[in-house]
Amino acid sequence: MNVLLSHLHWDHIQGLPFFAPLLHEETKVHVVAPKQDDCDLKEAMRRAITPPIFPVELNALAATITYQPVTNETLKIDGFDITSRAVPHVGLTLGFRVQWQDKVVTYIPDHQQPLNGAVEFTDGALELMRDADLLIHDAQYLPEEFPRRSNWGHCTTEFAVQGARRSNVKHLALFHHDPGRTDDSLDRIHDALDAETGKSMRLSTAREGLTLEI
Ligand SMILES: [Zn+2]
Numbered sequence: 001m002n003v004l005l006s007h008l009h010w011d012h013i014q015g016l017p018f019f020a021p022l023l024h025e026e027t028k029v030h031v032v033a034p035k036q037d038d039c040d041l042k043e044a045m046r047r048a049i050t051p052p053i054f055p056v057e058l059n060a061l062a063a064t065i066t067y068q069p070v071t072n073e074t075l076k077i078d079g080f081d082i083t084s085r086a087v088p089h090v091g092l093t094l095g096f097r098v099q100w101q102d103k104v105v106t107y108i109p110d111h112q113q114p115l116n117g118a119v120e121f122t123d124g125a126l127e128l129m130r131d132a133d134l135l136i137h138d139a140q141y142l143p144e145e146f147p148r149r150s151n152w153g154h155c156t157t158e159f160a161v162q163g164a165r166r167s168n169v170k171h172l173a174l175f176h177h178d179p180g181r182t183d184d185s186l187d188r189i190h191d192a193l194d195a196e197t198g199k200s201m202r203l204s205t206a207r208e209g210l211t212l213e214i
């Protein structure tokens with residue numbers, strides 16, 4: 001199986017050592033992740049998953065894990081065409097465009113909006129989002145929250161919606177919610193944005209375990 005990691009921040013790798021198939025010897029996991037400046041990917045993951053932070057070393061898990069460092073690339077993995085592009089965040093961070101036949105899913109989980117709050121996108125981000133059937137995108141802040149945390153590496157719900165609109169995205173899944181959100185506040189955010197986007201685009205609020213059909 002293949003895992004696409006946008007970057008190695010904690011909130012994006014914490015689940016990996018708890019992934020049950022890694023306990024089985026026959027499991028082979030291929031991790032595609034951003035090339036690191038100072039060490040290889042295996043070493044970076046080894047440093048993150050080790051006692052006393054985790055009970056065992058990563059290599060104590062039975063599965064075979066291989067790593068593929070990438071930056072701006074086009075890959076073919078198991079029949080999927082995968083495009084990776086660097087997107088603004090904190091440190092090298094990738095977004096991915098995954099295409100199978102004529103269906104496209106784009107994943108941009110952490111996306112730094114311009115510090116002045118402008119709704120402007122890099123060429124790489126636009127390339128990833130263009131005509132996607134499903135865009136899973138950072139939506140950490142409401143516009144009124146952004147000025148206080150403008151350099152924390154994220155963007156507003158409005159930025160996500162505008163990026164999706166300009167890119168002719170069919171379905172936007174808001175993702176990477178601020179940790180302070182409650183379920184009710186996410187419902188309110190969804191309903192307000194859904195009323196605004198109308199029938200032009202489907203809108204979802206991503207949550208753990210959510211399955212979407214394309
Ligand atoms: Zn991050």
Ligand SMILES: [Zn+2]
Pocket residue numbers: 009011012109110176
């Ligand atoms: Zn993150």
